[in-house]
Amino acid sequence: MSGAGEAAGLGVGDEVEVEVGRVAHGGHCVARHEGQVLFVRHALPEERVRARVTEIGAGSRFVRADAVEVLGPSPDRVTPPCPWAGPDRCGGCDLQHVALPRQRALKAEVVAEQMQRLAGLTVDVGVEPVPGADDGLGWRTRVEFSVRDDGVAGLRKHRSHEIVAVDRCRIAAPGVTACEVTARGWPGHEAVDAVAPSVGEPVVVPVPSDPVPDVRERVVASWLSAAAGATVAFDREFTVSARGFWQVHPGAAATFLAAAMAGLDVRPGERALDLYSGVGLFAAALGESVGPRGQVVAVEADAAAVAQATAGLADLPWVLPVQARVDDAFGVPRPTRGGPRRRTGRPRRPTRSPLLPATADVVVLDPPRVGAGTGVVRAVAALGARAIAYVACDPAALARDTAALVAAGYRLESLRAFDAFPMTHHVECVAHFVPSAP
Ligand SMILES: C[S@@+](CC[C@H](N)C(=O)[O-])C[C@H]1O[C@@H](n2cnc3c(N)ncnc32)[C@H](O)[C@@H]1O
Missing domain, CATH: 2.40.50.140 (Nucleic acid-binding proteins)
Structure with missing residues (x-):
């Protein structure tokens, strides 16, 4: 044995x-x-x-x-462009040794394999480049450097706490590199975030810090749509906490927004839900599209992001940012591993939020890596939306949730995949679902 x-x-x-x-x-x-x-x-x-x-x-x-x-x-x-990539070195990139077109082909195979294995669906998907950083380098606008006990900042090895003292990260955006985090000592800190916003100077956030600096990042997303016969557009600035969520590739937010909205064809007067809404990227576009006769409810767990969405979307008063976990808001029990079921013997079933409408015309879901989960997917399907856009950073989670959506009466209408994380194995998908019986 x-x-x-x-x-x-x-x-x-x-x-x-x-x-x-x-x-x-x-x-x-x-x-x-x-x-x-x-x-x-x-x-x-x-x-x-x-x-x-x-x-x-x-x-x-x-x-x-x-x-x-x-x-x-x-x-x-190919020869990895980064000297820190390879066995027993920095664990950040998995594919530096692969020519960029083949990286995308490999990611397409992974998406197709996950959809086949976990959702039983055969899909033909290509991985599209995201505008900017054409050589796959210099795109990462947020990097969390880890700090060793001796105060040296670096990047972790794969599946290890060991920190490699890199000179710089080759996939980091120029603004991150300009912060020169690895050239300085950081005694007493666990990590240092370097952020290159699209507006203003790069930001450095040592972690932990006392007091914690209230550093904000300003990011701009542009969007133009001619859906539903009317042209709607914005060039909107969002404020994000430096340690809050925003897509790390500078072209990603606008690309995913355009892809998600194109498949929804949102009409004036409709009711929309933006689930896992962050600072309100999709809620803003949904709000512009439904107009003052419509309604958008945006659900996000992070209080700072909800506050930023509330302030940032104040010009669209028919958009309502709600601070809640999505499962709690739907009255769906939380996942039980290590949770309430073990302590009480019964799952905790929260009450459905009165702020969530009983029905919706369109829904956007953009969950974290674990996906939405079967309970949330069933609750979303029960809204009876005519179209659902699912933005996914993990193809396995997307495939599991696809299986749940199909079981709940929806079919996969389209699937696109984007290379928003070149040199790494990560891939972003945007899927659209419609009711299987019209
Ligand atoms: C992939 S991000 C998407 C954010 C936003 N849609 C965007 O594009 O900027 C996922 C978001 O879900 C939030 N989140 C994580 N778990 C959650 C939960 N159970 N309920 C609600 N929000 C959650 C995170 O704080 C994060 O803002």
């Missing part, structure tokens, strides 16, 4: 030669050695590599490994 540090004879640190198979979700490819599954980072499909085992997976069902020597390279292999 294999122990915690070995699987089928393989132990951490062992090296084996393997033929690399398909890409898998999470930034690695699948290989096999004597029946043992290996998830190999820094490799490409159809390569032959020497893989070094880095971790034995749960139940010894798989092992994690790094390609430490390439014996038969793929034609799509």
